[in-house]
Amino acid sequence: MLLHIIFAGRVHGVGFRKFVKRKADEFGVKGFVRNLPDGTVEVLAEGDEETLKSFFDAIENGPPLAEVNGIRYEFIEKDGGFDEFKIEY
Numbered sequence: 001m002l003l004h005i006i007f008a009g010r011v012h013g014v015g016f017r018k019f020v021k022r023k024a025d026e027f028g029v030k031g032f033v034r035n036l037p038d039g040t041v042e043v044l045a046e047g048d049e050e051t052l053k054s055f056f057d058a059i060e061n062g063p064p065l066a067e068v069n070g071i072r073y074e075f076i077e078k079d080g081g082f083d084e085f086k087i088e089y
Contacts, residue, residue, distance in 0.1 A: 002031075002080050003052040005043040008070035011062060016041050017087045019063035027055040030082035034089070046080040 007016070012035055020033040020043055029047040036042050043059070045052055052075070062068045 001047065001049050001052060002076040002078060003043070003045045003047075003056060003073065004076060005045075005056065005059075005071060005073040006036075007041040007043070007062065007066075007068055008039070009062075010065075010067040011035075011041045012039060014065035015063045016066055019066075020059050021085060021087050023055060023058045024085035027051055027058070029055050030085050031080060032082070032086050032088050034087070044080065045085070046082050049075065 017033045017035065024031065024045060029045040029051060031043070031045040033041065033043045045055060056073065060068065060071060
């Protein structure tokens, strides 16, 4: 299963991608996190539904310096074929 998330707010320049990567490694999810040109951060994570829900709960507020003021997310019933979680630059 995939979890696709878009975070809005003060999410660039606050360590958001490194924070998400650390949490992904803790939860054993695969996929990626990246900054988007519109100032949002995109996460695509792969794992079982229960793990993805816990992962989402752990990252929804972001790191301490972030100010998340909007989140869009969806669960997608398919595999992404990821073999690791990485930060895309």
